[in-house]
Amino acid sequence: WLRDLGAAWSDELSDGTEMTPPVQRTRRRAVLATVALATSLLALGALDALGEVRNRPLANASSGRIAEWADSLGLQSRPASSAPVPSKIKVFEPSLVDMDKAQSHHTCGKCMWARCRKGHGCGRFFEDTIATGYGRSYCMCGCCRRQCSLPRFCDAHVPYASRGVHTFVLTLEFDGAALVKPTQVAASADGLSLYIADELGNKIVQVHLSDGNVTTIAGTGSAGSTDGEGSLATFSRPQGVALVPGSDPLALVVADTGGNRIRKVTLVPPFDVSTLAGSGEFDQLDAVGTSAAFAGPTGLAASPEFVFVADTQNDAIRQVRLSDGSVTTVAGAWQEVPHDGALDGVGREARFMAPTGVALSQDEKLVYVADMGNQVIRRIDLLSGQVATIAGVGEAGFKDGGARGLFHLPKDLALLPDGHHLLVTDSKNNVLRLVDTESCDKDGANCHVATLAGLPTPGSVGGAELDGLGPRARLGEPLYLSVYAHSDDSVKFAITEGSRAIRLAELVFDDDVFGDDDDDDDDGDDDDDDDER
Numbered sequence: 001w002l003r004d005l006g007a008a009w010s011d012e013l014s015d016g017t018e019m020t021p022p023v024q025r026t027r028r029r030a031v032l033a034t035v036a037l038a039t040s041l042l043a044l045g046a047l048d049a050l051g052e053v054r055n056r057p058l059a060n061a062s063s064g065r066i067a068e069w070a071d072s073l074g075l076q077s078r079p080a081s082s083a084p085v086p087s088k089i090k091v092f093e094p095s096l097v098d099m100d101k102a103q104s105h106h107t108c109g110k111c112m113w114a115r116c117r118k119g120h121g122c123g124r125f126f127e128d129t130i131a132t133g134y135g136r137s138y139c140m141c142g143c144c145r146r147q148c149s150l151p152r153f154c155d156a157h158v159p160y161a162s163r164g165v166h167t168f169v170l171t172l173e174f175d176g177a178a179l180v181k182p183t184q185v186a187a188s189a190d191g192l193s194l195y196i197a198d199e200l201g202n203k204i205v206q207v208h209l210s211d212g213n214v215t216t217i218a219g220t221g222s223a224g225s226t227d228g229e230g231s232l233a234t235f236s237r238p239q240g241v242a243l244v245p246g247s248d249p250l251a252l253v254v255a256d257t258g259g260n261r262i263r264k265v266t267l268v269p270p271f272d273v274s275t276l277a278g279s280g281e282f283d284q285l286d287a288v289g290t291s292a293a294f295a296g297p298t299g300l301a302a303s304p305e306f307v308f309v310a311d312t313q314n315d316a317i318r319q320v321r322l323s324d325g326s327v328t329t330v331a332g333a334w335q336e337v338p339h340d341g342a343l344d345g346v347g348r349e350a351r352f353m354a355p356t357g358v359a360l361s362q363d364e365k366l367v368y369v370a371d372m373g374n375q376v377i378r379r380i381d382l383l384s385g386q387v388a389t390i391a392g393v394g395e396a397g398f399k400d401g402g403a404r405g406l407f408h409l410p411k412d413l414a415l416l417p418d419g420h421h422l423l424v425t426d427s428k429n430n431v432l433r434l435v436d437t438e439s440c441d442k443d444g445a446n447c448h449v450a451t452l453a454g455l456p457t458p459g460s461v462g463g464a465e466l467d468g469l470g471p472r473a474r475l476g477e478p479l480y481l482s483v484y485a486h487s488d489d490s491v492k493f494a495i496t497e498g499s500r501a502i503r504l505a506e507l508v509f510d511d512d513v514f515g516d517d518d519d520d521d522d523d524g525d526d527d528d529d530d531d532e533r
Contacts, residue, residue, distance in 0.1 A: 167453040169473035172502040175213040182496040183239040184299060187484030194494050195252055197238040204265060217271045225259040225280060230271030242300035253307050255297040262320055277325040284314040284334055292327035299357040299412055303364050310355040317369060331380050331387050342374040342389050350387035357412030362419050370410045377435055390447045391435045398429045398456045405449030412480040416491055425478035429456040
């Protein structure tokens, strides 16, 4: 090749014949093209070798010299299968991250509690604004904000209810076998016992809060709808329970979900079980006693005279008179898919989708509904029959605030003793929410929503629940809740979870919990009303 290259630049052909200028120019152009091609191939080979240096551990002596050269250029050796990870971006994995270190990370200032989720790719942090660890703003660390190219540092008004509010969450330790799948819970008036429907255990149990002892008061464990003494009676996937205030002897009503019946249990031995209403047929029929029909009833709320039922599969709220078992439909009606959504209206004109939780106001004039399928909270005026949506916008998500409040399958709700704050188990967000029914717009809608405990992340870490204060706690799909004790400055309530745990939470008020808020609105929106709430 070298000999031909030299000949190309000479004036003679190999046989000594002198080349004409056109022939000479053509040969020289061909050689120049060949040289350029060879040089390009050599350069590509060098780059490929450099890539091998960057992506392969170097073990032998000659490779070691290349590695030194690569290091001098600022290159790092790493396994070929690894993707480059910016050194300042910290992915939050609860089981691996040192929380104290995460809080004091130099790139994040005072931000805390990172989380990453699919589709976002960056850690989000709660700003540690007060000593108890409650964040007022749901903010993005500066390093993560730059990585995600987000327009601002913090999303204002996505707060935890932090001013003067502290929510402590503990896990109840059972003495004996744990429940198979605890669902709705009802607390005794003295706050010493919880009555829980064990759905997959087909039984009703009493949990003593003093020692965690679990006692089965009704149900054999086999599925059925047999009435009789507690030890002989059977249930079919019961989900709802409610104590009847003022009953003598004290009685517990049960939503026997799989049996499509409403049952009653007297809470004195031998714990007699009887059917209050429902034929067992999967249907919607208003009638008296066992002539009526339900379709998968779940959540219950009771007054001395009536039981209000979330008739889930009928997309309706039903009322059962305790004296004779007569059943009437308060609001809603079954509809074929696609549903009309959270349609407000009077009585049967309104539309629900798989309601699961109900709560009765203290004056027994209002019923609040966790309209799970529609992702909203509803209110029914029992005098007029008017149904109104007070929180949520009909789509799944996680946002606090007024018009921006979002839920993801709100399962149950309970009214606080003040009469206007609702606790809500936001089951798929794994958090406990608070709805202020007195902080709504002029139409009574868009009530303010705040988060009390948990983070919208998987509830258990390594198979264990995490106890703690506010955002430090982890809830594993919270289902139902019941207030079991309260005072002037605190409320205690029990929560059942899809992870089979029973959590005990205490909401402590320091001072004026829901007073005016002078925080600035960092997002530039005109949200003065939200600030005041």
